Amino acid sequence: MNVRRILPVAVVGVLALVAVEPAAAQSSINDELITDLNTTLLYAAIPIAIIVEAILIYAVVKFKNNDDPKPTRENRRLEITWTITTAVVLLFVGLASYQVLAVEEVGTPIDSEDRIEPAVSEDLEGAVGPYEDETNAVEVEVEAYTYAWESHYDEGAVTARNEIRIPANRPVYLHIYSSFWLHMLHVPELGLKQSAFVGEYNTIKTEAYETGSYQFYCTQYCGAGHSQMNGEFIVMEPEAYDEWLSEQRAQE
């Protein structure tokens, strides 16, 4: 009975997960790295889950009302074998994750000598600027409050509400902060996530590969308006972005 139920669930699960994987080109470097890692882990996890569940079900079915039970005998070799096997799988998970984490788009950009001052409008700590040689880098400030998002460009010269625009194929630094309560920016399709704290900047970095629009959410529970706190994350052609920015600047 168990088999009939669990196997289809597992198969549907695998198919669904494969369907979720964006088969086409990745939308950003973050997404590319994380999705690859996630897929790799799924390739290990799904078979392991299915095999262990199958062994469990097999054991239950096979030894149900078994006429010839055998008393338990300790088998330390078996114990140690599966402990080490588990450990090896987890080492592999850790190693793969650490390598991805070491990429500063996925980890966090860390301040160092060869970076320029971040271009931010608030007098707060924590922002990290681009490298000196990243001359085409773009810096955007993302401000969260109850219950909306504002994006600031050019050190606050241009502001947009509930939308964040970045150019494709250029390094982008998002300086995230909150002016009221705690929030969290989450753009699942670009693999971006960062808490917005009051009184400090947190910088994350990305480089988008594809133009397009994506939904972004607040994923830090923040009270009654939490479910309305989402908006549009727009990746534009670099030229279109520059054009938009100068238009906006002219209007201000």
Add this chain to the structure above:
Amino acid sequence: MSIETDDGRGHGHDSEHHLPAVEDWPKGFGEASWWPFISALGGSGFYIGAALYVLGQGQSPIVSPVAGGAVFVLSTFVFLTGLYGWLYHAFIVDFWEGEAADFGFPLKLTMLLFLATEVATFGAGFIYYFFIRAGSWSDLPPIVADGEVLSTLVIANTLVLIASSVTIHYAHHALLNGDRTRFVRLLGATLGLGLVFLAGQVYEYYEFIVHLGFSLTDGAYGTAFYGLTGLHGLHVSLGAVLLSILFIRALYGHYSAEKHVSVSTVSMYWHFVDIVWVFLVVVLYVGAIV
């Protein structure tokens, strides 16, 4: 609070199965006692009182502002009644007939476990202090900037508390050596020193708040200072209550070289409070101005 004072059993010597509460009220029911329910009622009354206090604050209080205080006082009475009945039946009613040192290990272990929870309780406060000390260590109140926070009073008070740890240690020793007079005297001295310490703390608060204008809401350091010293002060006060119970029982002739579990556990508690204070002085007073 009273964890260290429960023996909870120990009067059923005539039966192989230990009935926990044979002497308790209602008498005659070996596994029934009103004291836990009454103590719990009093204990939760503190929380209800605090809740009513909160509801009594603000622009448009939901309940009368005195309700919280009233419930609190009432709960204290109920709680102490529960504790007294419990202690009385558990320990005192037939102190000399009870089994000696039978529960020494469980009670000492329990005190040790209780002190472990205290490490966690104090830990949260100290973690806050380390956070601000390592983080935005600015906007300091003048008394820190001038170094006034580490006054002669604090140093004297620290010495008083350390001395009280020494006296309780030797009091216990005297008891073990059968020197009751010395035991009672040193116990009294410990209690006295504890009270002097508390008075010193109250005086320090008075000086800080009234004369130097440094209060609980005085920035991050004010919060840490009053939070930690206040928490410690509560512990010393509880210790003083425990010492008073010991002292009164000692005056009534309780305790001997064989029966001294309460003395050991209270002594453990007192030493712990002392150690926390020394750490606190090093970190919070000295650590703030270096």
Add this chain to the structure above:
Amino acid sequence: MSDRIFDRETMLDLSVNFIPLGILLFFVLLFLVLAPFPGDPLIVLVQMSLVIIPGIALLMLTYYSGNAIEGSRDDEQAEPGYSEADAEVARSAGEE
């Protein structure tokens, strides 16, 4: 032989805890060898302590619990949690 802390049997029992310790050790080495981050001794210290302190705590607890369990081991005694009397009644029946 006699100066070993535990006998071989016990060491094998304890291996279930040594393997996570091995993992922690692996990561300590990994962090030391593969450190693509700008140097900051304080952060590295915190990073290492966060792995090493739980490791030491685990080692100590494993040592003391191993001691307690082995110290009280007695081949005659009943199985954990089982009623000795009943197990004896049943032992003859169950073993075949």
Add this chain to the structure above:
Amino acid sequence: MAALVGAVFLAALGFVARVNGWWGRLPFVDRTRVATDGGHAHEPGSGLAHKPSGITRWLTTVDHKDIGILYGMYGVIAFLWGGVSVMIMRFELFTAAETYISPEMYNALLTSHGITMLFLFGTPIIAAFSNYFVPLLIDADDMAFPRINAIAFWLLPPAALLIWAGFFTIPLDIAISPAQTSWTMYTPLSVEQSNPGVDLMLLGLHLTGVSATMGAINFIATIFTERGDDVTWANLDIFSWTILTQSGLILFAFPLLGSALIMLLLDRNFATTFFAVEGGGPILWQHLFWFFGHPEVYILVLPMMGLVSWILPKFAGRKLFGFKFVVYSTLAIGVLSFGVWAHHMFGSGMDPRIRASFMATSLAIAIPSAVKTFNWITTLWNGKVRLTAPMLFCIGFVANFVIGGITGVFLASVPVNLILHETYYVVGHFHYIVMGMIAFAGFGAIYYWFPIVTGRMYNRKLAKGHFWLSMIGVNITFFAMLLAGYFGMPRRYATYSDFNPELAPLTEITFLHQVMTAGAVIIAVGTILWLLNVVWSWKKGGKVTDPDPWNTKEYGLHGREFAWFEQQLAATDGGETESESAVATDGGADGESVATDGGSEQA
């Protein structure tokens, strides 16, 4: 307010009184139980002197078994409260827009659901099992401190009233509404919501912490000092080992939470700066909360693993495979659980090196957890598996643990965590643990020990129906959550109609929400079956006269608690009609089992 609290309290007392009256009508329950506590005074009725009658008995009891039952009743009431609140939420989420309840109400329910299930159901239901059975399993007379045991319980009802107070005041026209902080109570939200319902909840939570800490100290003292002569560390049963470890975790986790809660209260009411930006900041709350919060998960799950390790071998017909491995790995989990807290905060901008450390410890703690799964499966292997209701729940527990555990590894991996954190994936993962494991083990244990506690047998058909509905419901609901997480659905959203259908996968998310609601209904139906079964069987179920209702003697797996049960049956066995078989099996063991009764230690 005072009048209200008083009224509710009286209502609760009345409820207990009614329940008590109802119990009083059960001849078995009263007679045997009372007699049992006479220990060696085996004449039924002679023990009556040890317990008052009526409600007084329940208010004054210091007997670990009675207190266990009280904890159980309390846990069940909390479970139903938490269940009803989540069903309201699930119906609301059936459609994307706001339909039945306001977002404020939704947030209040989600807060109440989380707090209730973790603090008012999870910890007390474990205390119910451990109070009743740990002293029996380790051959103790009672807990080390029976009075403290009673106090620890009696602190809980007022705590629940404080936590739920905001709901009780809804019909009244006063300015207290239920807290909407979510169970994590993140600052600044929890500091700046001016609703005094939050203060009441924090006070109530602190009270549950005091209660849990007192219980933990009591259990450690009991297991250290009250073991019978032939119970050594080497043959301490697995359930007591897990309770010992759990108590050790409580010892550090709950007092720390207690301090943090007080700090939060001070911040709310006395303008201190503990979690203000100029003080420790919101991040300090997160550190303190999760330093408690992650061990809390193990506080709930370790004893349940212990229960499964105890019950599953009984129906596999063979001993637990690798007993010592399970013991040592339990201890390892206990220690390591304090070193993994910040994996709940990977999105908060910590230095990647520090996140890597937390990833390392989180992966290390997965080993001792995984090992247990293999031990359970190997115990089944070559055994004689009997699919009774308790066994089904144990197997379901293991099956759910595989999914709940493996999905946890994804969350330990920092980069993957970044896309899954705070989405429904997390909700699905931990519900596989809390519902699929903790509640399952609880149900299994209730069925397994039902004969001991009530003297009657549950209805087997209903119990199997309960299992299958729960198993299917859990897997439908929580697997759908995992998928919704991969679609980016954030958790704690009262509505999802605000998404842009051009950008967000709204169709898929809506469909998955409907699947979740359908699954939740299935779980609810199963739970109702369980409730009916327990209530009905307690009153009317077939009496158990066989001291070995699970036929464990045949395999040499007769636990101490059933050996104790046998004595109780022997003591009260006066003229029961269907007791021939019981008498037959009693004979030989009687003399010896006296030695395993409470009191031999002091004899």
